[in-house]
Amino acid sequence: METIGSFDHLLDKIEVGITVTTWCPADTSQTKRIYVNETRCRMTDHSREELLEQPPIGQLTRETMAQFDRINALLAEHGSFTCESTLRHRSNVAIPVMLHMKLVQHDGNTVLMTEQHDISSFKETESQLKLSRESMREMLTLIEKEKQTISENIKSNMGLVLHPLIDQLRINATGSQQDVLDVMVNRIGHIAREIGVVEQFDSFGFNLTRRQILICEMIRDGMTSKEIAQALNCAPSTINNHRNIIRRKLKLSGSSTNLQAFLNSPAGAPLGEAPPI
Numbered sequence: 001m002e003t004i005g006s007f008d009h010l011l012d013k014i015e016v017g018i019t020v021t022t023w024c025p026a027d028t029s030q031t032k033r034i035y036v037n038e039t040r041c042r043m044t045d046h047s048r049e050e051l052l053e054q055p056p057i058g059q060l061t062r063e064t065m066a067q068f069d070r071i072n073a074l075l076a077e078h079g080s081f082t083c084e085s086t087l088r089h090r091s092n093v094a095i096p097v098m099l100h101m102k103l104v105q106h107d108g109n110t111v112l113m114t115e116q117h118d119i120s121s122f123k124e125t126e127s128q129l130k131l132s133r134e135s136m137r138e139m140l141t142l143i144e145k146e147k148q149t150i151s152e153n154i155k156s157n158m159g160l161v162l163h164p165l166i167d168q169l170r171i172n173a174t175g176s177q178q179d180v181l182d183v184m185v186n187r188i189g190h191i192a193r194e195i196g197v198v199e200q201f202d203s204f205g206f207n208l209t210r211r212q213i214l215i216c217e218m219i220r221d222g223m224t225s226k227e228i229a230q231a232l233n234c235a236p237s238t239i240n241n242h243r244n245i246i247r248r249k250l251k252l253s254g255s256s257t258n259l260q261a262f263l264n265s266p267a268g269a270p271l272g273e274a275p276p277i
Contacts, residue, residue, distance in 0.1 A: 012038040017087075017116030021056045023103060025072035028065070031056055034111065043097075043118060045090040071101070075112070079103050087116060096123045162188070170211050171233055175241050182245060185209045208249055215242050220263040 011018050017040035024030040036051045044051070074081045080102040086094040098117040103110055166185060173181055208216065211232075218228045225239040232239070247259060 011035075015039055017043050017097070017118070019051075019056070019114045019116065020104075020106065021112045021114070023072075023075075023110050023112045025069075025076065028068060034106075040116060043089075043095060043116065044087050075101060075103055084119070096120055166209065167211055170238075173238070175237060178238060178241055182209070208246065212242055212246050212249075215239065216246060216263055219243070219260050222260065 014037070018035070018037040019033060019040055020035040021033050022031055033052050033054070033056050036048055038048075041048055041051060046054075071081055080100065082098065082100045085097055085099045087097050089095055096119050098119050100115040100117070102113055104113050105111075166181060170178065170181060215228060215232075218231065223231070225236045225243065229236040229239045243259060250259075250262065252259065252262060
């Protein structure tokens with residue numbers, strides 16, 4: 001245990017509220033304040049005399065008695081105890097404080113010294129941070145809703161405008177123009193995936209265009225390149241070019257794997273049904 005002597009004037013100079021009370025864990029009625037420093041007085045706008053006359057643990061109720069017993073048990077075991085509490089200002093405003101209690105020796109007796117650290121500014125900052133977190137959550141929710149709205153708008157525009165336009169361009173596109181269209185579609189697909197609009201340009205990771213999915217469906221049904229070209233009103237060479245691109249995207253290297261057989265296998269099943277011509 002620590003020992004305090006006759007240096008009250010030193011305790012008056014520190015910027016922490018100090019209260020010293022008698023320690024009578026067996027009889028709370030014998031507990032009383034025997035010293036308070038100047039900082040403790042300023043914290044509540046009470047004089048030293050007023051504070052010394054006040055009961056140290058306030059109104060005795062069953063709850064405060066139980067709390068008093070718990071604190072005394074911890075003090076008896078560890079010699080100190082720390083917790084958050086409040087001090088009551090003269091104006092009846094509650095001042096949040098961090099209490100650090102410890103048993104010390106004073107004039108041959110064991111007394112309880114309590115340090116009261118004002119944590120008002122900390123609590124104010126904590127409250128502001130809580131409000132900021134709530135505002136941030138609300139903002140993120142609004143951003144997410146706006147993102148979903150934008151995504152739906154883009155998805156709708158792709159289905160109603162962009163896809164039909166690309167399909168129309170493919171009808172009369174030459175081989176080199178088809179390659180340019182493929183690059184453009186792949187780039188748009190990359191942008192779509194970046195913003196979460198995947199299904200419009202990606203078929204289960206194969207990255208096939210709608211026209212290529214349609215051709216896959218025709219190949220699956222056993223149609224030849226010439227028959228597909230007649231159905232889509234384009235040259236057989238255009239269909240052959242599409243077949244090569246489809247094989248590359250499906251990672252079917254060389255000619256060892258038949259495209260029709262692959263499309264009718266479980267591996268090709270995720271391509272699903274093609275849109276109508």
